[in-house]
Structures are given as structure tokens and as C-alpha cells.
Amino acid sequence: MYDVCIIGAGVVGCAIARELSRYELRTLLIDRAGDVSQGASKANSGIVHGGYAAPSGTLKAELCAEGNRRFSQLEAELHFGFRRCGSLVLGFAEEERAAVERLYENGIANGSEGLSILEGSEIHRLEPNVSLEARFALRCASVGVASPYELTIALAENAVANGVELRLFSEVLAIEERGGFSIETARGPVEAAFVVNAAGVAADRIAAMVGACNFSISPRKGEYLLFQKGYGSILSHVVFQVPTDRGKGVLVTSTYHGNLLIGPNVEEAASPEDVDTSPEALLSIIETARRSVPGFELSKLLTSFSGVRAVPDRKDFIIEESEIPGFINVAGIESPGLTSAPAIAERVVRILRDAGLSLRARGGFASRRKPIIVPKSLSDEEVSQRVKLDSSPERIVCRCERVSEGEILDCMGRGIPVESVDAVKRRTRAGMGSCQGTFCRPRVTALLARELGIAAEAVRERSDELTKPVRVKRTFYREVAQGAQSGG
Numbered sequence: 001m002y003d004v005c006i007i008g009a010g011v012v013g014c015a016i017a018r019e020l021s022r023y024e025l026r027t028l029l030i031d032r033a034g035d036v037s038q039g040a041s042k043a044n045s046g047i048v049h050g051g052y053a054a055p056s057g058t059l060k061a062e063l064c065a066e067g068n069r070r071f072s073q074l075e076a077e078l079h080f081g082f083r084r085c086g087s088l089v090l091g092f093a094e095e096e097r098a099a100v101e102r103l104y105e106n107g108i109a110n111g112s113e114g115l116s117i118l119e120g121s122e123i124h125r126l127e128p129n130v131s132l133e134a135r136f137a138l139r140c141a142s143v144g145v146a147s148p149y150e151l152t153i154a155l156a157e158n159a160v161a162n163g164v165e166l167r168l169f170s171e172v173l174a175i176e177e178r179g180g181f182s183i184e185t186a187r188g189p190v191e192a193a194f195v196v197n198a199a200g201v202a203a204d205r206i207a208a209m210v211g212a213c214n215f216s217i218s219p220r221k222g223e224y225l226l227f228q229k230g231y232g233s234i235l236s237h238v239v240f241q242v243p244t245d246r247g248k249g250v251l252v253t254s255t256y257h258g259n260l261l262i263g264p265n266v267e268e269a270a271s272p273e274d275v276d277t278s279p280e281a282l283l284s285i286i287e288t289a290r291r292s293v294p295g296f297e298l299s300k301l302l303t304s305f306s307g308v309r310a311v312p313d314r315k316d317f318i319i320e321e322s323e324i325p326g327f328i329n330v331a332g333i334e335s336p337g338l339t340s341a342p343a344i345a346e347r348v349v350r351i352l353r354d355a356g357l358s359l360r361a362r363g364g365f366a367s368r369r370k371p372i373i374v375p376k377s378l379s380d381e382e383v384s385q386r387v388k389l390d391s392s393p394e395r396i397v398c399r400c401e402r403v404s405e406g407e408i409l410d411c412m413g414r415g416i417p418v419e420s421v422d423a424v425k426r427r428t429r430a431g432m433g434s435c436q437g438t439f440c441r442p443r444v445t446a447l448l449a450r451e452l453g454i455a456a457e458a459v460r461e462r463s464d465e466l467t468k469p470v471r472v473k474r475t476f477y478r479e480v481a482q483g484a485q486s487g488g
């Protein structure tokens, strides 16, 4: 019997797991996918918002401003990749001035830090590549960029290091309330006294399983274009346009790792799994982004991707104990959910306490987690030498991002199963460089096969698959190959 079962290992579920790991509890974190961060938390803008956009008095406003304030400390503890760079909301026509001033006032009311309004020349002094058509802007110095999946992985690793159990490939299929909760998962039954439903775009379906659903969630897609690493340096701020009813609009920014990122648009998704991108949508994003930053070069384009927002029929985050005592819904966590996650987690712990969960601080909570990616200053010559090394922690496996074998082994030994090429990529950046994995994919696959004791053919490419593949021992393949050669 677990004290708490958290359903969903996105940034919200992982932040809650880490917060609960401060107490003497048996906490279980489960996800249907083969790794953490497989929902919205892996594909978003990665902006740590300032908190000026959400209407005052909403949970979004309160938790965004509070979450933003937690990020410097979180980065110091968990090393996932975060820096404060500030943002600009550009106004192009006098008619937009009132909207920009309203954002400023709203931000002050919400407790956002570092707000000011800039006029044309000040904008262009700060950002020479921003359109000369921009006449004024709201600046928010406290906005930052974070690596969203690295944050989620770091929270999960730290929670696991502090005693939380993580079960992957454990899709929740049914939940029954009988003075506690019996949860049927794809990997067997689970019993828990309290359940936290943090299942993102599936949160309404999970809540409905136990009769605790008084909301609905719609999937809404956002597409992006990602440019080469280093090209993000054409800007230092995150550059937005004036928001509309449908959200914050298309932004142009550097990612934490220095890629230029433009997007997202807003479109109804065909299903929660619909992460296709379309040429029409991408062209429209390019056109809109050029209004803010006219000169970016498409020759630097690397790839496109999309993420799916969990849009609730209520206009705010839903974070409450449901009508079923002990069943907590943490649903409709659309943007700024990444920013708000640390504050959401603290709120959920208070809700659990008020619902009767006994909280006794655990001695020896370790708040720190070592980074995986270690900055290296290797010349091209040294990289070429190290690529040729036989198995060694120094061997370079990914040329573009200079990822070593040692870093890959390190990411595999941190308490979370790392069993796919994608899982290695999100932890080390192997495959994220300009060749997009052409060089390193076979090497990463071979390393995974060696470490997992399986055939290269059995190594999974992606982590979001729902079933664990049947593992076939390398010896079996060898026998089959030998049998085939000898006509057997």
C-alpha cells in the first residue's frame, strides 16, 4: 500500500514527486510511457514566464509568479539548464499600446518582477535584430529559458534518489475507490491511500475512471521550428508579440542550449497523440516570426516539432481535491505550467496534508543532483582523436554535441531506466546537433545494446512507446545467425 500514487511523470508529476520525497512517505510515480517527460513537458517553448499575462486572481497568475521565483534555486540544486534572459512583448502600432500597458499593470498586480516599458530606440539598442517597426515593448527582466525535459528528468532523478518509486510502461487502465484506491495498470495492480492525477491531456479520462471528473480537456497543438545551435545568439531576450485570445502568440528566442526557436501556433489537435507538423503551419509561423525578427536565415533550420497543450473547459488550472476524498486532480495545466510546476507541487502537498496525509520530514533529504552534460573545450582535432578511441569514458560518441561515452554511461546509472536512443538524446544531447544523429545513432544504439545486454535490433528508438519490447538476448541472435549460415 503506497501513501501516494502520482499518475503522470511530466514536469508537474515529477515536481510533486520530488516535493513529497522530503517526507517519510511511500510514494509511487507512474507513467504509461517508457521514460519521464513524454507529454507536453518534452515539447514546449521552455520559457520561464514572468507572470504578467494571466488574469489577476487566477491560479495561473499566482503560481506562475511564485514558480518563476523558485527557478534560480532549483537550477543551483538540480543543474537542468536555466538562465534569466528577460523578455520583450513588442507593440507595432499605437493601438497596441493600451494592451502593452494593461500587461504591465496586470504584471504588477500579479507580483511579476523586473517590468518596464521601453520605447523604440531602447529596444533596438538591446536587440539590434528586432524589427525597426517595433515602436514600444514591455520588458520583463525576470523571464528565463529552461531546458524543459532536462528539468523534468532532473526532478524525477532527484525524487528517485530520495526514495520515490518510479514505474514506467504502467498505463492506468482503471481506478476503484474502496477506502483507498485500487489502480489497475498495464504492469499490474497498485494500492494507494491518496492519488494525484497529473496525467496532462489524459487527466479528464483518469478522473472519470473514479467518478471524479467535473471538467474536460481538449488537445491543442503548437508547432515549432528549431534552428542550429549558436544561431540563438541573434537575440538575447525572448521576443513575443502582443497576446491574443488564443494565447501568447509566436515567439522568437534562443533556447537554453543556444538554438534559435520560433513558434508555436495554435491549432486543434486531431488527438492527444497528434504531433505532426505541416508545411502550411510552419510557413505561417515563419511569416509571423519575421514580423518580430525579419532577418533570420532559413538555411540555419534544423528541424520542426510540435507539442500538445491540455486545454481545460474551465479558464484556469484545476488543482483541488475532487469530490472523491483523497483523489486530487492537477489538470488543465497548460502554459505557464512549466514555470508554475515548482509552486504547483508545493500547493499539492498542502492539499494532501489538508486531506489527511500525515507529513513527517525525512532526515537526509538530498536536494542536489549532479549535471550530466559537462562543458568541454575540445578542438576539432581532439574530437577526431577521441572518436577513434576504443570503449573509454573519454571516447566521443556524438561529434556535433561532443557527447562522451562517460556521459552516456552516467545518464544510465541514475535510477531511471534509460533504454532508448531518445532517452539518451534528451539527457546528453547526443543526436541533437547539426547532423541530427546520422553519425551517433548507430554508436548510441551499440552502447545501449552493450550496457543493457541486448541485441542492437532490440534497442528502441523512442521512449513514448507504450509497451516494453520483449528483450532478446544477443546470444539468441548469434545462434539464429549461425543457424542461418549453416542452413539450420
Ligand SMILES: Cc1cc2nc3c(=O)[nH]c(=O)nc-3n(C[C@H](O)[C@H](O)[C@H](O)COP(=O)(O)OP(=O)(O)OC[C@H]3O[C@@H](n4cnc5c(N)ncnc54)[C@H](O)[C@@H]3O)c2cc1C
Pocket (backbone or CB within 6 Å): 007, 008, 009, 010, 011, 012, 013, 030, 031, 032, 033, 036, 037, 038, 039, 040, 041, 042, 043, 044, 045, 046, 047, 048, 049, 170, 171, 172, 173, 198, 199, 200, 201, 202, 206, 221, 222, 223, 264, 306, 307, 308, 309, 310, 333, 334, 335, 336, 337, 338, 339, 340
Ligand atoms: C506548445 C506548448 C508550449 C508551451 N510553452 C510553455 C512555456 O514556454 N512555458 C511554460 O511555463 N509552459 C509552457 N507550456 C505548458 C507546459 O508544457 C505544460 O504546462 C506542462 O508541460 C504540463 O506538464 P504535465 O506534467 O501536467 O503534463 P505532461 O507533460 O503532458 O505529462 C502527463 C503525463 O501523463 C502520462 N499519462 C497520460 N495518460 C496516462 C495513463 N493512462 N497512465 C499513466 N500515465 C499517463 C503521459 O505519458 C505524460 O507523461 C507549453 C505547452 C505546450 C504544449
